[in-house]
Amino acid sequence: MVPDRSGARLGARALSHSDALSEPRRPPVAAERTIFHVDIDAFFAAAERSANPDLIGKLLIIGGTGGRGVVACASYEVRPFGVRSAMPISRALRLCPNALVMSSSHGLYGKISKSFMAILRDYTPDVQVMSVDEAYMDMTGTEALYGPSEKAAQIIKNRVREELKLTVSIGIAPSRLIAKIASDERKPDGMFTVSPGDEAAYLAPMPVRKLPGIGPIAAEKLGRLGIHTLGQLAVFPEGPLRREMGNQSARLIERARGIDGSELASGGGAKSISAETTFHEDSSDRAFLEQTIKELAETVGRRLRRAGKHARSVSLKLRYHDFTTLTRHNTPQVSFDGDGRIHEIATALLDATLKQRNSPVRLIGVGVENLTEPAAQLSLLDSFVAEDSALSSTLDRIRDRFGDDSVSRGSS
Numbered sequence: 001m002v003p004d005r006s007g008a009r010l011g012a013r014a015l016s017h018s019d020a021l022s023e024p025r026r027p028p029v030a031a032e033r034t035i036f037h038v039d040i041d042a043f044f045a046a047a048e049r050s051a052n053p054d055l056i057g058k059l060l061i062i063g064g065t066g067g068r069g070v071v072a073c074a075s076y077e078v079r080p081f082g083v084r085s086a087m088p089i090s091r092a093l094r095l096c097p098n099a100l101v102m103s104s105s106h107g108l109y110g111k112i113s114k115s116f117m118a119i120l121r122d123y124t125p126d127v128q129v130m131s132v133d134e135a136y137m138d139m140t141g142t143e144a145l146y147g148p149s150e151k152a153a154q155i156i157k158n159r160v161r162e163e164l165k166l167t168v169s170i171g172i173a174p175s176r177l178i179a180k181i182a183s184d185e186r187k188p189d190g191m192f193t194v195s196p197g198d199e200a201a202y203l204a205p206m207p208v209r210k211l212p213g214i215g216p217i218a219a220e221k222l223g224r225l226g227i228h229t230l231g232q233l234a235v236f237p238e239g240p241l242r243r244e245m246g247n248q249s250a251r252l253i254e255r256a257r258g259i260d261g262s263e264l265a266s267g268g269g270a271k272s273i274s275a276e277t278t279f280h281e282d283s284s285d286r287a288f289l290e291q292t293i294k295e296l297a298e299t300v301g302r303r304l305r306r307a308g309k310h311a312r313s314v315s316l317k318l319r320y321h322d323f324t325t326l327t328r329h330n331t332p333q334v335s336f337d338g339d340g341r342i343h344e345i346a347t348a349l350l351d352a353t354l355k356q357r358n359s360p361v362r363l364i365g366v367g368v369e370n371l372t373e374p375a376a377q378l379s380l381l382d383s384f385v386a387e388d389s390a391l392s393s394t395l396d397r398i399r400d401r402f403g404d405d406s407v408s409r410g411s412s
Contacts (some may be wrong), residue, residue, distance in 0.1 A: 275299040
Protein backbone atom coordinates (compact mmCIF):
# COMPACT_ATOMS: atom_id res chain seq x y z
CA MET A 1 0.00 0.00 0.00
CA VAL A 2 1.06 3.56 -0.64
CA PRO A 3 1.92 5.47 2.55
CA ASP A 4 -1.31 7.10 3.78
CA ARG A 5 -0.94 10.71 4.91
CA SER A 6 -3.97 11.13 7.21
CA GLY A 7 -5.88 8.34 5.49
CA ALA A 8 -6.71 10.22 2.31
CA ARG A 9 -4.45 8.92 -0.46
CA LEU A 10 -7.08 7.23 -2.64
CA GLY A 11 -5.89 5.76 -5.90
CA ALA A 12 -2.48 7.39 -5.71
CA ARG A 13 0.19 4.82 -6.32
CA ALA A 14 3.82 4.36 -7.15
CA LEU A 15 4.86 1.98 -9.89
CA SER A 16 6.33 -0.43 -7.37
CA HIS A 17 3.06 -0.62 -5.43
CA SER A 18 0.36 -2.49 -7.34
CA ASP A 19 -1.96 -3.38 -4.47
CA ALA A 20 -5.55 -2.48 -5.26
CA LEU A 21 -7.12 0.01 -2.89
CA SER A 22 -10.57 -0.83 -1.63
CA GLU A 23 -11.79 2.69 -0.86
CA PRO A 24 -14.73 3.88 -2.97
CA ARG A 25 -14.05 6.28 -5.81
CA ARG A 26 -16.39 8.56 -7.77
CA PRO A 27 -17.06 7.49 -11.36
CA PRO A 28 -14.59 9.02 -13.80
CA VAL A 29 -15.83 11.94 -15.84
CA ALA A 30 -16.06 11.73 -19.61
CA ALA A 31 -12.97 12.15 -21.73
CA GLU A 32 -10.47 11.66 -18.91
CA ARG A 33 -7.04 12.87 -19.92
CA THR A 34 -3.68 11.30 -19.17
CA ILE A 35 -1.07 13.95 -18.46
CA PHE A 36 2.60 13.32 -17.65
CA HIS A 37 4.78 15.88 -15.90
CA VAL A 38 8.38 14.90 -16.70
CA ASP A 39 11.15 16.55 -14.69
CA ILE A 40 14.88 15.90 -14.97
CA ASP A 41 16.36 15.37 -11.51
CA ALA A 42 18.84 18.09 -10.44
CA PHE A 43 19.33 18.92 -14.10
CA PHE A 44 22.37 21.20 -14.14
CA ALA A 45 24.36 18.91 -11.83
CA ALA A 46 23.23 15.82 -13.74
CA ALA A 47 24.19 17.41 -17.06
CA GLU A 48 27.70 18.17 -15.78
CA ARG A 49 28.02 14.57 -14.61
CA SER A 50 26.85 13.22 -17.96
CA ALA A 51 29.71 15.16 -19.56
CA ASN A 52 32.22 14.28 -16.82
CA PRO A 53 31.49 11.01 -14.96
CA ASP A 54 34.25 11.82 -12.45
CA LEU A 55 31.75 14.21 -10.85
CA ILE A 56 29.31 11.42 -9.99
CA GLY A 57 28.78 11.19 -6.24
CA LYS A 58 30.62 14.41 -5.45
CA LEU A 59 29.20 17.29 -3.41
CA LEU A 60 28.30 19.50 -6.36
CA ILE A 61 26.89 23.03 -6.58
CA ILE A 62 26.20 24.73 -9.90
CA GLY A 63 26.05 28.51 -9.90
CA GLY A 64 27.86 31.80 -10.13
CA THR A 65 31.38 31.70 -8.78
CA GLY A 66 31.66 35.43 -8.10
CA GLY A 67 31.16 37.12 -4.77
CA ARG A 68 27.46 37.67 -5.49
CA GLY A 69 26.83 34.28 -7.11
CA VAL A 70 23.80 32.17 -6.25
CA VAL A 71 23.08 28.45 -6.37
CA ALA A 72 21.45 27.52 -9.68
CA CYS A 73 21.34 23.80 -8.82
CA ALA A 74 22.18 21.81 -5.71
CA SER A 75 23.02 18.15 -6.26
CA TYR A 76 21.19 15.68 -4.05
CA GLU A 77 24.42 15.05 -2.13
CA VAL A 78 24.56 18.64 -0.80
CA ARG A 79 20.87 18.98 0.04
CA PRO A 80 21.14 17.21 3.42
CA PHE A 81 23.48 20.04 4.45
CA GLY A 82 20.70 22.55 3.80
CA VAL A 83 21.94 23.82 0.44
CA ARG A 84 19.10 24.93 -1.81
CA SER A 85 18.59 26.64 -5.17
CA ALA A 86 18.69 30.47 -5.23
CA MET A 87 20.79 30.50 -2.04
CA PRO A 88 23.91 32.72 -2.08
CA ILE A 89 27.00 30.66 -2.89
CA SER A 90 28.74 32.09 0.17
CA ARG A 91 26.04 30.70 2.45
CA ALA A 92 25.99 27.37 0.63
CA LEU A 93 29.73 26.95 1.22
CA ARG A 94 29.32 27.75 4.91
CA LEU A 95 26.77 24.95 5.12
CA CYS A 96 28.83 22.55 2.99
CA PRO A 97 32.50 23.66 2.92
CA ASN A 98 33.67 20.63 0.93
CA ALA A 99 31.30 21.21 -1.96
CA LEU A 100 32.66 21.72 -5.46
CA VAL A 101 31.25 24.87 -7.10
CA MET A 102 31.04 24.90 -10.89
CA SER A 103 29.92 27.64 -13.25
CA SER A 104 26.88 26.95 -15.41
CA SER A 105 27.62 25.39 -18.81
CA HIS A 106 24.74 26.96 -20.66
CA GLY A 107 25.64 25.55 -24.06
CA LEU A 108 25.73 22.03 -22.64
CA TYR A 109 22.35 22.45 -20.93
CA GLY A 110 20.73 23.80 -24.08
CA LYS A 111 22.01 20.91 -26.16
CA ILE A 112 20.82 18.29 -23.66
CA SER A 113 17.46 20.03 -23.21
CA LYS A 114 16.86 19.98 -26.96
CA SER A 115 17.58 16.23 -27.06
CA PHE A 116 15.34 15.65 -24.03
CA MET A 117 12.38 17.44 -25.60
CA ALA A 118 12.93 15.55 -28.86
CA ILE A 119 12.64 12.25 -26.96
CA LEU A 120 9.35 13.34 -25.39
CA ARG A 121 7.94 14.38 -28.77
CA ASP A 122 8.63 10.89 -30.11
CA TYR A 123 5.75 9.68 -27.90
CA THR A 124 3.23 12.49 -28.41
CA PRO A 125 3.16 15.74 -30.37
CA ASP A 126 1.40 17.40 -27.43
CA VAL A 127 4.39 18.50 -25.34
CA GLN A 128 4.39 21.76 -23.38
CA VAL A 129 7.90 22.87 -22.48
CA MET A 130 7.99 24.58 -19.08
CA SER A 131 11.74 25.09 -18.74
CA VAL A 132 14.98 23.52 -19.92
CA ASP A 133 14.39 20.44 -17.77
CA GLU A 134 10.65 19.91 -17.43
CA ALA A 135 7.63 19.47 -19.67
CA TYR A 136 4.05 18.25 -19.74
CA MET A 137 2.97 15.50 -22.12
CA ASP A 138 -0.64 14.75 -23.10
CA MET A 139 -0.59 10.96 -23.40
CA THR A 140 -4.36 10.58 -23.73
CA GLY A 141 -5.26 7.71 -26.07
CA THR A 142 -1.73 6.33 -26.43
CA GLU A 143 -2.41 3.07 -24.57
CA ALA A 144 -2.71 1.10 -27.81
CA LEU A 145 0.79 2.25 -28.78
CA TYR A 146 2.70 2.02 -25.51
CA GLY A 147 0.49 0.14 -23.07
CA PRO A 148 -0.70 1.45 -19.69
CA SER A 149 0.50 4.85 -18.51
CA GLU A 150 3.09 3.46 -16.11
CA LYS A 151 4.59 1.28 -18.84
CA ALA A 152 4.82 4.26 -21.20
CA ALA A 153 6.42 6.35 -18.48
CA GLN A 154 8.98 3.63 -17.79
CA ILE A 155 9.82 3.46 -21.50
CA ILE A 156 10.47 7.21 -21.48
CA LYS A 157 12.53 7.00 -18.28
CA ASN A 158 14.65 4.19 -19.71
CA ARG A 159 15.28 6.01 -22.95
CA VAL A 160 16.33 9.25 -21.24
CA ARG A 161 18.68 7.26 -19.01
CA GLU A 162 20.21 5.34 -21.93
CA GLU A 163 20.59 8.23 -24.37
CA LEU A 164 21.27 11.19 -22.08
CA LYS A 165 22.63 9.50 -18.92
CA LEU A 166 20.00 11.37 -16.87
CA THR A 167 17.19 10.34 -14.55
CA VAL A 168 13.71 11.84 -14.63
CA SER A 169 10.77 11.80 -12.26
CA ILE A 170 7.30 11.51 -13.77
CA GLY A 171 3.91 12.40 -12.33
CA ILE A 172 0.88 10.84 -14.02
CA ALA A 173 -2.61 12.27 -13.51
CA PRO A 174 -5.74 13.48 -15.31
CA SER A 175 -4.55 17.11 -15.21
CA ARG A 176 -1.46 19.30 -15.37
CA LEU A 177 -1.92 20.46 -11.78
CA ILE A 178 -2.00 17.00 -10.23
CA ALA A 179 0.70 15.60 -12.51
CA LYS A 180 3.11 18.35 -11.45
CA ILE A 181 2.53 17.73 -7.75
CA ALA A 182 2.76 13.96 -8.25
CA SER A 183 6.15 14.19 -9.97
CA ASP A 184 7.64 15.30 -6.64
CA GLU A 185 6.44 12.21 -4.76
CA ARG A 186 9.25 9.81 -5.61
CA LYS A 187 12.22 12.05 -6.45
CA PRO A 188 14.78 11.29 -7.67
CA ASP A 189 14.20 8.79 -10.48
CA GLY A 190 10.61 8.18 -9.44
CA MET A 191 7.12 7.73 -10.81
CA PHE A 192 3.77 8.38 -9.18
CA THR A 193 0.22 8.06 -10.47
CA VAL A 194 -2.98 9.69 -9.24
CA SER A 195 -6.02 7.94 -10.68
CA PRO A 196 -9.07 9.76 -12.09
CA GLY A 197 -11.55 10.53 -9.34
CA ASP A 198 -8.98 10.57 -6.55
CA GLU A 199 -7.51 14.05 -7.03
CA ALA A 200 -9.25 15.70 -4.06
CA ALA A 201 -8.41 12.90 -1.64
CA TYR A 202 -4.80 12.92 -2.81
CA LEU A 203 -4.46 16.64 -2.16
CA ALA A 204 -6.48 16.80 1.07
CA PRO A 205 -3.72 16.14 3.67
CA MET A 206 -1.14 18.35 1.97
CA PRO A 207 -0.18 21.78 3.34
CA VAL A 208 -1.57 24.66 1.29
CA ARG A 209 1.95 25.58 0.12
CA LYS A 210 2.01 22.40 -2.00
CA LEU A 211 -0.48 24.01 -4.38
CA PRO A 212 1.43 25.80 -7.16
CA GLY A 213 0.79 29.51 -6.90
CA ILE A 214 0.34 29.65 -3.13
CA GLY A 215 3.39 31.39 -1.71
CA PRO A 216 4.23 32.47 1.84
CA ILE A 217 2.01 35.57 1.78
CA ALA A 218 -1.05 33.69 0.52
CA ALA A 219 -0.36 30.85 2.99
CA GLU A 220 -0.23 33.36 5.84
CA LYS A 221 -3.59 34.81 4.81
CA LEU A 222 -5.12 31.34 4.64
CA GLY A 223 -3.62 30.49 8.02
CA ARG A 224 -5.45 33.44 9.56
CA LEU A 225 -8.66 31.75 8.44
CA GLY A 226 -7.61 28.46 10.01
CA ILE A 227 -6.84 26.92 6.62
CA HIS A 228 -3.63 24.90 6.75
CA THR A 229 -4.30 21.94 4.45
CA LEU A 230 -5.72 21.68 0.96
CA GLY A 231 -8.55 19.58 2.35
CA GLN A 232 -9.56 22.48 4.59
CA LEU A 233 -9.33 24.89 1.67
CA ALA A 234 -11.44 22.61 -0.53
CA VAL A 235 -14.46 22.82 1.81
CA PHE A 236 -14.08 26.41 3.02
CA PRO A 237 -17.01 28.73 2.22
CA GLU A 238 -16.20 30.96 -0.72
CA GLY A 239 -17.68 34.14 0.79
CA PRO A 240 -15.35 34.44 3.79
CA LEU A 241 -12.44 33.29 1.64
CA ARG A 242 -13.09 36.02 -0.93
CA ARG A 243 -12.88 38.70 1.74
CA GLU A 244 -9.33 37.59 2.51
CA MET A 245 -8.11 36.32 -0.88
CA GLY A 246 -10.09 38.41 -3.37
CA ASN A 247 -11.28 37.25 -6.78
CA GLN A 248 -8.96 34.23 -6.85
CA SER A 249 -10.92 32.50 -4.07
CA ALA A 250 -13.19 30.40 -6.30
CA ARG A 251 -10.24 29.23 -8.37
CA LEU A 252 -8.26 28.35 -5.24
CA ILE A 253 -11.11 26.18 -3.97
CA GLU A 254 -11.38 24.44 -7.35
CA ARG A 255 -7.68 23.69 -7.47
CA ALA A 256 -7.69 22.45 -3.86
CA ARG A 257 -10.34 19.97 -4.98
CA GLY A 258 -8.06 18.85 -7.80
CA ILE A 259 -10.15 20.49 -10.52
CA ASP A 260 -7.97 21.72 -13.37
CA GLY A 261 -9.16 21.90 -16.95
CA SER A 262 -6.18 23.81 -18.33
CA GLU A 263 -4.95 22.68 -21.72
CA LEU A 264 -1.40 22.09 -22.85
CA ALA A 265 0.14 24.81 -25.00
CA SER A 266 2.24 22.54 -27.17
CA GLY A 267 3.00 24.70 -30.16
CA GLY A 268 3.12 28.25 -31.30
CA GLY A 269 5.21 30.17 -33.73
CA ALA A 270 5.23 33.51 -31.95
CA LYS A 271 7.92 35.85 -33.25
CA SER A 272 7.81 38.12 -30.20
CA ILE A 273 6.74 38.10 -26.56
CA SER A 274 5.76 41.22 -24.65
CA ALA A 275 4.06 42.52 -21.53
CA GLU A 276 2.91 46.00 -20.60
CA THR A 277 1.10 47.84 -17.84
CA THR A 278 -0.85 51.08 -17.58
CA PHE A 279 -0.38 53.13 -14.42
CA HIS A 280 -3.26 54.45 -12.35
CA GLU A 281 -1.40 57.76 -12.25
CA ASP A 282 1.18 59.05 -14.73
CA SER A 283 4.70 58.84 -13.31
CA SER A 284 8.11 60.33 -14.04
CA ASP A 285 9.74 58.61 -11.03
CA ARG A 286 12.86 56.93 -12.48
CA ALA A 287 13.11 54.33 -9.69
CA PHE A 288 9.43 53.39 -10.06
CA LEU A 289 9.76 53.04 -13.83
CA GLU A 290 12.84 50.82 -13.50
CA GLN A 291 11.12 48.60 -10.91
CA THR A 292 8.21 48.22 -13.32
CA ILE A 293 10.64 47.25 -16.08
CA LYS A 294 12.19 44.64 -13.77
CA GLU A 295 8.78 43.07 -13.11
CA LEU A 296 7.83 43.11 -16.79
CA ALA A 297 11.22 41.62 -17.72
CA GLU A 298 10.57 38.70 -15.36
CA THR A 299 7.14 38.12 -16.91
CA VAL A 300 8.49 38.23 -20.46
CA GLY A 301 11.53 36.11 -19.57
CA ARG A 302 9.37 33.42 -18.01
CA ARG A 303 7.20 33.23 -21.13
CA LEU A 304 10.30 33.11 -23.31
CA ARG A 305 11.78 30.18 -21.39
CA ARG A 306 8.47 28.33 -21.41
CA ALA A 307 8.48 28.65 -25.19
CA GLY A 308 11.95 27.08 -25.19
CA LYS A 309 13.37 30.01 -27.15
CA HIS A 310 16.10 32.63 -26.99
CA ALA A 311 15.65 36.22 -28.16
CA ARG A 312 17.95 38.45 -30.18
CA SER A 313 16.29 41.81 -29.49
CA VAL A 314 14.65 43.76 -26.64
CA SER A 315 12.06 46.50 -27.10
CA LEU A 316 10.83 49.16 -24.69
CA LYS A 317 7.59 51.07 -25.19
CA LEU A 318 6.69 54.25 -23.32
CA ARG A 319 3.34 56.00 -23.68
CA TYR A 320 3.24 59.48 -22.21
CA HIS A 321 0.42 61.42 -20.55
CA ASP A 322 -0.54 62.97 -23.92
CA PHE A 323 -0.72 59.47 -25.50
CA THR A 324 2.44 59.97 -27.54
CA THR A 325 4.18 56.59 -27.82
CA LEU A 326 7.93 56.01 -28.21
CA THR A 327 9.40 52.56 -28.90
CA ARG A 328 13.10 51.70 -28.85
CA HIS A 329 14.92 48.48 -29.72
CA ASN A 330 18.33 47.01 -28.98
CA THR A 331 19.90 43.91 -30.54
CA PRO A 332 22.93 42.59 -28.62
CA GLN A 333 25.50 40.26 -30.13
CA VAL A 334 24.46 37.14 -28.23
CA SER A 335 20.97 35.66 -27.91
CA PHE A 336 19.54 35.33 -24.40
CA ASP A 337 16.59 34.10 -22.33
CA GLY A 338 17.40 35.42 -18.83
CA ASP A 339 15.45 38.05 -16.92
CA GLY A 340 18.59 39.93 -15.95
CA ARG A 341 19.65 40.48 -19.55
CA ILE A 342 16.18 41.68 -20.56
CA HIS A 343 16.09 44.02 -17.55
CA GLU A 344 19.58 45.35 -18.26
CA ILE A 345 18.87 46.16 -21.91
CA ALA A 346 15.39 47.57 -21.26
CA THR A 347 16.76 49.84 -18.51
CA ALA A 348 19.41 51.19 -20.89
CA LEU A 349 16.63 51.87 -23.40
CA LEU A 350 14.69 53.67 -20.67
CA ASP A 351 17.62 55.99 -19.99
CA ALA A 352 17.99 56.75 -23.69
CA THR A 353 14.27 57.40 -24.08
CA LEU A 354 14.03 59.67 -21.05
CA LYS A 355 16.91 61.72 -22.43
CA GLN A 356 14.80 62.25 -25.52
CA ARG A 357 11.67 63.07 -23.55
CA ASN A 358 11.44 63.15 -19.75
CA SER A 359 7.70 63.55 -19.22
CA PRO A 360 5.18 61.66 -17.05
CA VAL A 361 4.65 58.12 -18.34
CA ARG A 362 1.20 56.55 -18.65
CA LEU A 363 2.12 53.08 -19.97
CA ILE A 364 5.30 51.03 -20.11
CA GLY A 365 5.93 47.83 -22.04
CA VAL A 366 8.83 45.40 -22.44
CA GLY A 367 9.20 42.89 -25.24
CA VAL A 368 11.62 40.43 -26.81
CA GLU A 369 11.79 39.80 -30.54
CA ASN A 370 13.57 37.75 -33.21
CA LEU A 371 13.07 34.51 -31.30
CA THR A 372 15.53 31.72 -32.07
CA GLU A 373 16.50 28.27 -30.90
CA PRO A 374 18.90 28.32 -27.90
CA ALA A 375 22.51 28.78 -28.88
CA ALA A 376 24.46 25.52 -28.93
CA GLN A 377 27.58 27.20 -27.56
CA LEU A 378 28.43 30.35 -25.67
CA SER A 379 31.90 31.83 -25.41
CA LEU A 380 33.62 32.55 -22.15
CA LEU A 381 32.76 36.21 -22.69
CA ASP A 382 29.08 35.30 -22.40
CA SER A 383 29.28 34.01 -18.83
CA PHE A 384 26.76 36.60 -17.64
CA VAL A 385 24.21 35.40 -20.20
CA ALA A 386 24.74 31.77 -19.15
CA GLU A 387 24.53 32.43 -15.40
CA ASP A 388 21.53 34.72 -15.89
CA SER A 389 19.73 32.01 -17.86
CA ALA A 390 20.48 29.36 -15.22
CA LEU A 391 19.36 31.59 -12.35
CA SER A 392 16.19 32.63 -14.18
CA SER A 393 15.26 28.99 -14.82
CA THR A 394 15.84 28.21 -11.14
CA LEU A 395 13.59 31.07 -10.07
CA ASP A 396 10.91 29.84 -12.50
CA ARG A 397 10.85 26.50 -10.77
CA ILE A 398 10.70 28.00 -7.29
CA ARG A 399 7.83 30.31 -8.25
CA ASP A 400 5.96 27.53 -10.02
CA ARG A 401 6.19 25.39 -6.93
CA PHE A 402 5.82 27.90 -4.11
CA GLY A 403 4.11 30.93 -5.66
CA ASP A 404 5.13 34.12 -7.41
CA ASP A 405 5.83 35.87 -4.10
CA SER A 406 8.08 33.11 -2.77
CA VAL A 407 11.36 34.53 -4.06
CA SER A 408 12.59 37.87 -5.31
CA ARG A 409 15.53 38.59 -7.56
CA GLY A 410 17.85 41.21 -6.09
CA SER A 411 18.84 44.30 -7.99
CA SER A 412 22.11 44.17 -9.88
